[in-house]
Amino acid sequence: MNQRGTDTREQILKMGSHLVQTRGYSAMSFGQIAEALAIKPPAIHYHFPSKTDLGLALVERYRGRYRRWIDEAADQGLSVQDSLAGYIRIASRFHDDGHKVCPVGILTAELLALPDVLVPEVRAMTDDLLTWLTAQLSRGRSDGSLQFKGAPVDVALSISAALQGALQMSRAMGREAFDAVVRQIWLGLGVGTDDSAGHV
Amino acid sequence: MNQRGTDTREQILKMGSHLVQTRGYSAMSFGQIAEALAIKPPAIHYHFPSKTDLGLALVERYRGRYRRWIDEAADQGLSVQDSLAGYIRIASRFHDDGHKVCPVGILTAELLALPDVLVPEVRAMTDDLLTWLTAQLSRGRSDGSLQFKGAPVDVALSISAALQGALQMSRAMGREAFDAVVRQIWLGLGVGTDDSAGHV
DNA sequence: GTCTATAGATCGATAGAC
DNA sequence: GTCTATCGATCTATAGAC
Secondary structure: OOHHHHHHHHHHHHHHHHHHHHOOOOOOOHHHHHHHHOOOHHHHHHHOOOHHHHHHHHHHHHHHHHHHHHHHHHHOOOOHHHHHHHHHHHHHHHHHOOOOOOHHHHHHHOHHHOOOOHHHHHHHHHHHHHHHHHHHHHHHHHOOOOOOOOOHHHHHHHHHHHHHHHHHHHHHHOHHHHHHHHHHHHHHOOOOOOOOOOOO | OOHHHHHHHHHHHHHHHHHHHHOOOOOOOHHHHHHHHOOOHHHHHHHOOOHHHHHHHHHHHHHHHHHHHHHHHHHOOOOHHHHHHHHHHHHHHHHHOOOOOOHHHHHHHOHHHOOOOHHHHHHHHHHHHHHHHHHHHHHHHHOOOOOOOOOHHHHHHHHHHHHHHHHHHHHHHOHHHHHHHHHHHHHHOOOOOOOOOOOO
16 A cells, blocks of 8 residues: 555566566576665565565566557557567567567576476466467458468467567677568568568 | 596586576576586586686587587588478477577577676677578578578578577477477478478 | 585575664 | 564685595
8 A cells, every 4th residue: 555665566576577588587686676776685575575476476467468468459459460560569679678588588498497386377478478479360361461371379489489589689699680580570471571560 | 638527527518508408597506517416516616617617618519519510411411401400400309308498599598697708609609500590591592492581691590589489488388389380480491391390 | 636614695585673 | 664684595616635
């Protein structure tokens, strides 16, 4: 209820999310979060009893935000191409925002070092993403706005894997690497390279 | 020179490589390596003064092994398709060997948490991979064994990004996820789905 | 080459004052 | 809600015996 407290909890989540997407879950610590928020590490334990609890809250937060984004896109009645462009734009913004990577990418990369309770949550988050993307691809093939070979679920897997890998590799190879992968994604969907890739 | 010592150094590298590809560089520790090798942590410092030195040696090892693999493939005069199948098979074996991921994938995912001196080495390793793959794709397009849209370097980026992402995601979604991405890669290269994906 | 002993830092976590 | 104080574990690293 307390205004300050609620804000601190949110700031912890925000900083935790930032650290996960930049340094990874293993390299994220209460000390780093506390320093950034100008509080002491034990204060975090009041909001999240353990690091595992914080990790769980972060994954739930990612899932919630993603679900909200999906609902908004549905409410706006976006075309398949615009929906996909919006999805790709999220990844693009991750890169521009301090070379962040996809939460699914970093958390699956670290999966074997994560607390056990986090694993099913990461799986569910990945599943959310794939279910939505597969539905969009099916819709696009049906309405003729997309042309591609293979099963929609296979293409959804390929696109999300490529985007995650591209975000990670572009840290070493630069933004052009990410843009190149986006170009190939649109090419593979039979969509011209005009502005479909979506600029900011 | 000492036989035991040389062997220990090699075993450290082997275990370190395993830990990097399963848990990540941040989560890899001298303690874990020492325990697996039935030695004490300080013994590792004799072979590698610091964890950074071990990290550097591991990246050099990855690069060396990859270069050797490339040379062997070149010596055997493999076709483009067989070369690509071999490359994909490496990734496939990673997954089967304890759900390992691609070293480039995990190290770029953790790049912002790595010691500075490791960054250019990871970049060079990534560049090695892309240079070879781009050359293979160009050769395949020239000799007519591959058909694809876009620049060879863009396709190389897309394929390697997709494979890295697929290895990571398949930890959460199972091997079928990896196989699906491999199918789409071959489809995108205009190659039938016969045995080109390479079994084992 | 590997050991014991030890240092110093950081980590996640708890108790209890305020 | 946040603090100080403190704990035990783990981590990287060094010194010196064997």
